[in-house]
Amino acid sequence: MDLLPEPPARHGRAAATRQRILDAALAEFAANGLSGARVDEIAARSGANKRMLYAYFGSKEELWMVVLERAYAAKRAEERALAVNNLPPVEAMTALVRFNLRYVARHPEFVALLNAENLHRAAYLARSESVRALYSPLLEVLRDVLRRGVEAGQFRADADPVQCYLTIVSLGHFYVANMHTLSTIFGVDLGSEAALAAREQHCVQVVLGYLRPA
Amino acid sequence: MDLLPEPPARHGRAAATRQRILDAALAEFAANGLSGARVDEIAARSGANKRMLYAYFGSKEELWMVVLERAYAAKRAEERALAVNNLPPVEAMTALVRFNLRYVARHPEFVALLNAENLHRAAYLARSESVRALYSPLLEVLRDVLRRGVEAGQFRADADPVQCYLTIVSLGHFYVANMHTLSTIFGVDLGSEAALAAREQHCVQVVLGYLRPA
Amino acid sequence: MDLLPEPPARHGRAAATRQRILDAALAEFAANGLSGARVDEIAARSGANKRMLYAYFGSKEELWMVVLERAYAAKRAEERALAVNNLPPVEAMTALVRFNLRYVARHPEFVALLNAENLHRAAYLARSESVRALYSPLLEVLRDVLRRGVEAGQFRADADPVQCYLTIVSLGHFYVANMHTLSTIFGVDLGSEAALAAREQHCVQVVLGYLRPA
Amino acid sequence: MDLLPEPPARHGRAAATRQRILDAALAEFAANGLSGARVDEIAARSGANKRMLYAYFGSKEELWMVVLERAYAAKRAEERALAVNNLPPVEAMTALVRFNLRYVARHPEFVALLNAENLHRAAYLARSESVRALYSPLLEVLRDVLRRGVEAGQFRADADPVQCYLTIVSLGHFYVANMHTLSTIFGVDLGSEAALAAREQHCVQVVLGYLRPA
C-alpha cells in the first residue's frame, strides 16, 4: 500500500508502477467518469510520471478499458470464490443475493465505473472479449442453483435465470449507485451498517419470496 | 425556489428558444454526462446561439441543474397521473411496477442523467428543494397501497415502503442503464418489445411474489 | 500587411484572421517543416488565438495542406499570367525559364515547403485534387511552345515536354533550395542580384542549347 | 576535425553497435527530417539501447551531423572512383551526368537528407569543415574536363564550372526529390528503370547540348 515500498528488485519495479497507476486510475475514473477524470491527477496520485502512464497504457481511453476489465474480473473472482454449488438451493440463493449487495457496497467504485461506462453505450465493455467471457460461468452457476431448487420443490419452476440474474444485481446496484441522492432525500444514511443490513434482509426476502412456489 | 424564475413569456419566441436549448441539453447531457457534454454541441443542436444559452441559464452547471430538475418533475407528473389510489391494492402495485419499467424504457435519458448525477455524489440533486419535494407524495401513495393490501390480506404486513420503493425502481432502472452492455453480452436486444414485456412480467411477479403473505 | 488593419466590417473579420493565420503558417512551415513548425508560434505570429487556428483549420496537418495548396496555386497563377502563348517560341521558352528561376528566388518558402512535403513522400500533395489540376494546363502550354518551335525550325524535334518541364524547374529549384549550403561552400552569395543574373543566363543557355536543332 | 574521433576499435562489438545506430539514424532522418525523426525509433531500429546512442553521439543533433557528413563522404568517394580524368571530355561529362542521376536514384535518402538540412539554412553543413573539403577536388575535376573539351573544340568556351556543376546536380536531385509527387501527377512511375533511362538520356543531351560549341 505504500507509495514506494522498499526499492523492488530491478524487475518488479515496472509492474509495481503499473499497478499504482491502475489503482489511482480506478479511483479517479470512479470519482469523475471517463471525461471528468484527469490524467494529471491519476499520475500524481499514483506517484508515477505522466509519461509512464502513456508508456504502459497508450492513452486515457485504453487505461479506462483496462481499469474496467479489471474491475469486472475482480468481482467475478470473488463471486467464484463463493462456491455456491456446494450449498443447498435456498442457502446458495441467499448467499448470491447477499454477496451482490455487500460487494457493491464495499466497492462503490465498481458501480460508479459501470454507470460511467453506460454513458458511452457500453462502447468499451461491449468490445471486451474478456468481460463477455466472465458472464457465462456465472449464469451457469445460477442456472444450476435454480434447477436444484426446483427439483427440491423449493423454487417455482418458471423462473428464468437471466431475469433472476438481472434482478439480483439490480437490487444492490441501484441502492449503491443512488446512495447519496437517496440518503439526502430520505434523511437517513444508507451507507450505515444498520441500513445495509436492512436492505440485505429485504433483498433476500424479495428474491426468495419470488422464487417460492405458489 | 427556482434559480431562475420562469422568464415572463414576453414574446413566446424567447420561451421557444429556451425550450429548444433545454431539449438539446437533455440529449447532450444524457449522452455524455456533465463533464462530457459540450456547450457548443448543445447550442448547435438547439439551433440557438451560444450566447443565448448563457443569457438564459448562466452556466453549464446551472443548465445541468435545470435539466435534472425538469427530468425528475416530468417523471413524477406521469406517476401522479396514474392515480393508483383509485385501484385495488394488487392492481395498484402492478400498475406502479409496470409504469416504472415502461417509463425508464421510454426515457433512457432519465436513467443516464441520474447515473451521471450520481458521479458527483448527488452534488446538484441534493441541493434541489424541488426534487426533494417530489419524493414524499410518491412515498405516501406507496404507503397507502401497502396499507390497503395488508388490510385486504393480500400483502405481507412487514413490508417497508422505502425498501419497496427502492426495489420497484431498481428493477427497471438497472435494466435500462445496462441495456447496451447486457444486450451485447446475452446476445439479445433487451430494448425489443418482446424483451420488455418479458421483463415487465418478471418484475411484477417479483414484487407481488415478495408481498404475498406467507 | 498590418497585423490589425482598421477594424474590418463585421463580416470580413473572420476572413482576415484566417488570412493572417495562413501567412504566419506559410512562414513557419517554410522555416521549420511540418514537424518542426510550432502551432504556438503560428498563432503568435498571426496575432490570432490558437483556438482560432483550430476552429478554421482543424489541425496542424490540415493547415499544412491548405498552405501547400495555396503556395502551388499562387505559383501557377503567376505562371498563367505570363501568357507565353502569345510569344514566339524562343522568347516563350526564355520567359518560362527566367520566370521559374526568378519566382523561386523570390519565394524561397515555396521551395522549402515542397522539399518538406517530399519528406512525407508527398503524402498531402498526392492526395490533393486541386494541385493535380494545376499541372495539366502548364504542360499544355509547354507542349504548344515546343510544337511551334519545331515548326519554325528553331527547336529539335525529339524533345519531350515532361522532361523539359522537369529540367526547367530543376534548374531554379535546386539553386534556391541549396542556396545556403552552396553559398558557404563556394564562398559567394548566391542570393545576390549578380549571382541570380548569372544563373538566369546560364539556365536560358542550357535550355535553348539543348533545344537547338543539330 | 571530427567532433568524435573514431572510437578506438576496442572490441569491434562497439563499432558494430555504432554502425547499426548510424544506419538506423540515416533511415529515420531521411524519412522524417531532423525534427521529425524519433530517437526512440532510431534506437529500436538499430537494436541498440537508447543509452548507447547518447554514449556514442552525445545528442540527436550531433548524430544528425555525423550522419550528414557520412552521406556526403560516401557520395564523394564513389564520385572519385569514377576517375573521369582518364576519359576523353565528352565521355567524361557523360559519365558525370549519368553518375549523378544514378547515384541519387539509388540513394534517395541522400537527397532527403540534404533537403532536410536545407530547412535549417544549412546550419550543420556550413559548420562542417570536412564537407567543405569535399567540394574543391570535385570542382577541379570538372574544371579539367571542361578545359580539355574546349581545347578539343568539343565544348563551348564560356561555360562556368560552378554553373555546370549546379546544373548537373540539379537535374538528378530534383527528379529524385519530387519523385512521389511527380509520379502521382503524371501518372507514371518515375522510379522504374525505363523512366530512369529516359531521364538519363535527356540529362546527357541537355548538358552536352548546352556545351556544344555554336
Next chain:
DNA sequence: CATGAATGAGTTTTCATTCAT
C-alpha cells in the same frame, strides 16, 4: 433579442534525455 468571432486557462499527449542497476 441575437450573432460570429475571440480568448485564456486547461488537458492530453509527446519527446529528448538521464538515472539506477
Next chain:
DNA sequence: GATGAATGAAAACTCATTCAT
C-alpha cells in the same frame, strides 16, 4: 558495455465563457 524505467519540459489540442456589433 548495456539495459529498463523514469523524468520534466514542451507540444498539440480543447473548452467554457465573453466581447463587439
